[in-house]
Amino acid sequence: MKLILPVAGKGTRLRPHTFTKPKSLVRVAGKTVLQHVLDGLNKIDIDEFIIITDENGHIIQKYIERNYPDLNATYITQTELLGPAHAVSLASPRIKEGDDVLVVFNDTLFVTDLTRIPALCRDFDGLIYSKEVEDPKRFGVNVMKDNIIVDMIEKPDEPVSNLAQVGMYYMKNGRTFMEYINRTIKQDLRVKGEFYLPEVFKLMIKDGFKLGAPEIEEWLDCGKPETLLQTNRFLLERAKGNHVFIEGCVIIPPVSIHKTAEISHSVIGPYVSVAENCKITNSIIKNSVINPNSVLNNTMLEESLVGDEVMLTGQLQKMNIGDNSMIDLSGKN
Numbered sequence: 001m002k003l004i005l006p007v008a009g010k011g012t013r014l015r016p017h018t019f020t021k022p023k024s025l026v027r028v029a030g031k032t033v034l035q036h037v038l039d040g041l042n043k044i045d046i047d048e049f050i051i052i053t054d055e056n057g058h059i060i061q062k063y064i065e066r067n068y069p070d071l072n073a074t075y076i077t078q079t080e081l082l083g084p085a086h087a088v089s090l091a092s093p094r095i096k097e098g099d100d101v102l103v104v105f106n107d108t109l110f111v112t113d114l115t116r117i118p119a120l121c122r123d124f125d126g127l128i129y130s131k132e133v134e135d136p137k138r139f140g141v142n143v144m145k146d147n148i149i150v151d152m153i154e155k156p157d158e159p160v161s162n163l164a165q166v167g168m169y170y171m172k173n174g175r176t177f178m179e180y181i182n183r184t185i186k187q188d189l190r191v192k193g194e195f196y197l198p199e200v201f202k203l204m205i206k207d208g209f210k211l212g213a214p215e216i217e218e219w220l221d222c223g224k225p226e227t228l229l230q231t232n233r234f235l236l237e238r239a240k241g242n243h244v245f246i247e248g249c250v251i252i253p254p255v256s257i258h259k260t261a262e263i264s265h266s267v268i269g270p271y272v273s274v275a276e277n278c279k280i281t282n283s284i285i286k287n288s289v290i291n292p293n294s295v296l297n298n299t300m301l302e303e304s305l306v307g308d309e310v311m312l313t314g315q316l317q318k319m320n321i322g323d324n325s326m327i328d329l330s331g332k333n
Contacts, residue, residue, distance in 0.1 A: 002095055002174060003046045004103045006087040007034070008054040008078040021308075022056050024106045025063060026222065027291055029235035030256035030273050033222050034060070036235075037106050038068060044114045046102075049073040050091040054081065083194025085181055092178040101174035103197075105167035109231065111218035117170055124148075124212040126177070128201065129168040131219040139164035140198050142213045149211040152198040154191065166219050169197065180204050225305050232289055233271045252286070 007024045024034040031039070051073055053060050061075050076090045088103055095101060102117075104110075112129065121127050128149060130142055141161040143151035153160055171177040180200050189199045201211060220234060221227035236254035243253045251257070252269030258276040267284045274280065275292040283299040290296065294310040306312065 001044065001046050002048050002050060002091070002099050002101050003041065004050045004052065004088055004091045004101060005037070005106065006052040006078075006084060006103075007060055007106055008052055008081065008087055022053075022060055023223075024060065026228065027273065027275060027289060028222055028228055028232045029239060030258070030275070032063075033106055033109065034063065035067070036109050037104060038064075038071070040110065041104070041114065044102075044117070047072065047099075048094065050094050051075050052078055052087045052090055054078055083190070083196055085184060085195035085197045085200055088197065089178065089181045089185060089195075092182065095174040095178050097175050099174040101171045101177055103169040103171075107221070107223045108167055109220040109222060109235075110166065110168055110216050111220070112214075112216040116214075120212065120214050121170060121172055123210070125172050125204070125209040126201075126211045127170040128211055128213050129166050129170075129216050130163045130213040131166050131216050132162050133164045134162070136160075136162045136164060140196075141165070144213060147212065149201070149205060149213055151205070152202055154196075154198060163213055163215070165198070166216060168216075177204075226303075228305065229271075229287060229289065229303055232273055233287065236271055236273070 007022060025032045028036070049071055051060060051064070053075055054077065057075055057077050064071055064073055074094055078087050078090055084105065110129070117127065128142060133139060136159060137155055137157065140152060140154045141156060142149045142163045142165060143153065143161050144163065180203055184200045184203060185195055189195070191199065205211060218234070220231040222231055236256060239254065239256065244251045244255055244257050246263050248265055249263055250267040252267070254271065255269045256273040257263065257268065258274060258278070260276045261274045261278040261280070263274070263280045265282050266280050268274065268280070269286060271287040272285050273289045275290060277293045278290050278295070280296045283296050283301070285299070285301045288301050288304040288306065290306045291308045293308055294306050294312070296306070297313045299312055299314060
């Protein structure tokens with residue numbers, strides 16, 4: 001199996017954090033989003049990881065080489081951001097006859113058993129992983145008949161289906177899949193100026209390909225500050241070792257506190273992630289994510305994201321602070 005992992009998006013909804021790092025390296029529940037994705041794939045046999053990056057690809061490559069030195073990875077740069085289908089098409093030279101392909105977008109995290117792919121795809125040519133949602137008007141949805149996808153509609157005005165596509169796709173014949181993507185691009189089948197995978201799948205369905213829509217257990221959004229905090233809560237509740245004792249502090253689980261973090265005279269939790277080399281003193285923090293090498297003193301935080309190497313002093317309630325910031329609201333000269 002070949003895995004295609006597009007990570008070229010700008011992550012504009014997560015600014016200011018994505019001004020200084022790719023969105024896949026934003027942290028949640030003690031790991032980067034990319035770590036969560038890669039660790040979630042370790043139960044299936046993948047021959048090659050094809051990573052589609054933008055001009056910041058060297059940051060992603062360095063991160064993977066440091067943290068996953070044995071990963072067989074190929075890096076391809078998307079110089080024109082022409083949409084998700086265009087990003088996937090760049091992997092075409094790496095996909096040979098006989099290769100099956102799994103495509104995973106990293107805006108969201110998934111909870112599902114990928115070892116069931118062979119059984120789920122026994123009677124299909126591919127799988128469009130999906131999740132039932134309350135408001136299908138916000139998503140692309142699958143229209144089903146006899147357990148087979150017969151159509152796809154982007155953000156439907158009428159409630160034709162509530163089975164939303166979640167951004168993970170498996171194709172039994174990877175080479176044929178790439179040919180249909182290239183055909184979509186040649187025919188210039190754009191949506192709002194970009195190429196999207198549903199247009200590819202519509203061509204395949206029209207030509208008689210059978211696509212299934214297995215439903216995942218959980219769909220966790222990491223694309224906005226508020227949803228990142230919700231995902232942080234969900235993952236912390238289910239993580240091992242989320243109960244921590246630090247002398248002189250009150251730690252309210254669940255939390256993720258890196259062993260190198262220094263915390264004194266503080267109340268931490270619930271739902272707080274503190275990364276490596278942070279220093280927190282005389283502070284109260286809950287429902288927040290604190291990134292590496294940040295220093296917090298005399299601070300009250302709730303529902304906050306604090307970037308890398310931030311220095312923060314003062315009485316605060318809610319913050320969204322990018323990397324390398326220095327903020328002093330203590331009122332002292």
